Amino acid sequence: GAGVSQSPRYKVAKRGQDVALRCDPISGHVSLFWYQQALGQGPEFLTYFQNEAQLDKSGLPSDRFFAERPEGSVSTLKIQRTQQEDSAVYLCASSLGGWDQPQHFGDGTRLSIL
Amino acid sequence: AQSVAQPEDQVNVAEGNPLTVKCTYSVSGNPYLFWYVQYPNRGLQFLLKYITGDNLVKGSYGFEAEFNKSQTSFHLKKPSALVSDSALYFCAVRILYNTDKLIFGTGTRLQVFP
Numbered sequence: 771g772a773g774v775s776q777s778p779r780y781k782v783a784k785r786g787q788d789v790a791l792r793c794d795p796i797s798g799h800v801s802l803f804w805y806q807q808a809l810g811q812g813p814e815f816l817t818y819f820q821n822e823a824q825l826d827k828s829g830l831p832s833d834r835f836f837a838e839r840p841e842g843s844v845s846t847l848k849i850q851r852t853q854q855e856d857s858a859v860y861l862c863a864s865s866l867g868g869w870d871q872p873q874h875f876g877d878g879t880r881l882s883i884l
Numbered sequence: 885a886q887s888v889a890q891p892e893d894q895v896n897v898a899e900g901n902p903l904t905v906k907c908t909y910s911v912s913g914n915p916y917l918f919w920y921v922q923y924p925n926r927g928l929q930f931l932l933k934y935i936t937g938d939n940l941v942k943g944s945y946g947f948e949a950e951f952n953k954s955q956t957s958f959h960l961k962k963p964s965a966l967v968s969d970s971a972l973y974f975c976a977v978r979i980l981y982n983t984d985k986l987i988f989g990t991g992t993r994l995q996v997f998p
Contacts, residue, residue, distance in 0.1 A: 774927070801984060812974055812988030813928070826983040861927055870935045872918060873986060875927035 772796060774876035776862050782882045783852050791847045791879045795864030802845050803873055804837055805861040813861055819845060820867065849881075857883045886911045888977050890989035897965045898997050905960040905992045907975030916978035917958040918986065919949055921971045928974060934958060945969070965996045 775794040783789050795802050801820055805813035806829075815829040821842040830837070834852075839845040849856055859880050863873040887910045897903045909915055916935055920928035932943025939951045949960045958975060972993050976986040 776927075803985065805986075810991075812976075812990050813986070815985040815987070818984050820984075826985065828983070829985070863928075869916075869980060870933070872930045872933055874930060875920075877925070877927045880925075 774862055774864050774874055776860075776876035776879050778879060779877065780880050780882075782884065784884050785852060785854060787852055788848065788850045789852055789881065791849075791860050791862075791881070793845045793847070793862030793864075793876060795843065795845070795862070796874060798866070799864035799874075800842075800867035801865045801871075801873075802839055803863040803865075804845070804847050805863065806831075807859040807861055807878070809858070816847070816860075852881075852883045854883050857881055886977060886979055886987055888975050888987055888989040890973075890975055890992045892992050893990075894993045894995060896995045896997065899967050900964050903962050903965045903969070903994065903996070905973050905975075905994060907958045907960065907989060908956050909958060909975075909977050910956065911977050911979075913981070915951075915956075915958075916980070917949075917951065918976045918978065919943065919947070919958075919960050920974045920976065920988075922974065922991075923971050931960070931973075965994075967996050967998055970994055970996045 804816040807813040818826040819839045834850045836848045859878040861878045863875045865871045865873045919931040934951045942948045975989045
């Protein structure tokens with residue numbers, strides 16, 4: 771398909787483990803975004819890339835969260851030493867980057883920390 | 885502070901009747917406003933946007949939204965609701981100053997009854 775692809779769709783980890791979540795944006799999309807959606811809430815911004823440059827990481831909750839996009843395409847969100855409060859759906863979005871372009875979302879990764 | 889409010893947690897409407905899902909915003913500068921829909925276990929799907937121009941914006945699946953600057957509102961509307969419209973709807977404002985991110989409302993669950 772031509773949409774944003776995220777993997778895995780579901781991830782269960784024990785508290786203290788490290789996890790890595792992958793996002794494949796729509797081909798040609800310059801901008802890439804990560805959001806965290808807690809149960810029953812709207813998505814909350816985590817971080818934003820333009821090509822390989824991480825231009826805003828102000829939404830990352832702690833230094834346990836790290837995101838990268840080394841070649842300006844695929845992105846990985848890594849969470850170290852997971853805590854129960856990290857349980858949420860992590861959504862990735864991409865856009866063409868123009869000021870009038872909408873963000874297109876993937877189906878998300880549901881992360882459960884036991 | 886930039887914010888979006890969706891005052892109704894749930895909206896119930898009979899199939900064939902018009903529907904309105906309310907959204908108000910608070911931003912400095914010109915607002916860039918979006919509506920997204922979320923089906924169970926799926927990501928957010930773009931419906932429509934207001935960037936500039938006509939106050940009535942038409943989007944996907946027969947939805948439209950009316951931008952009202954004096955009331956700082958951007959209500960989502962549809963003339964005739966379908967049972968398949970039942971989903972979670974999010975209003976969002978795009979922030980472009982020193983970043984590129986969406987700030988979402990808390991969402992409104994639309995229930996269309998046959």
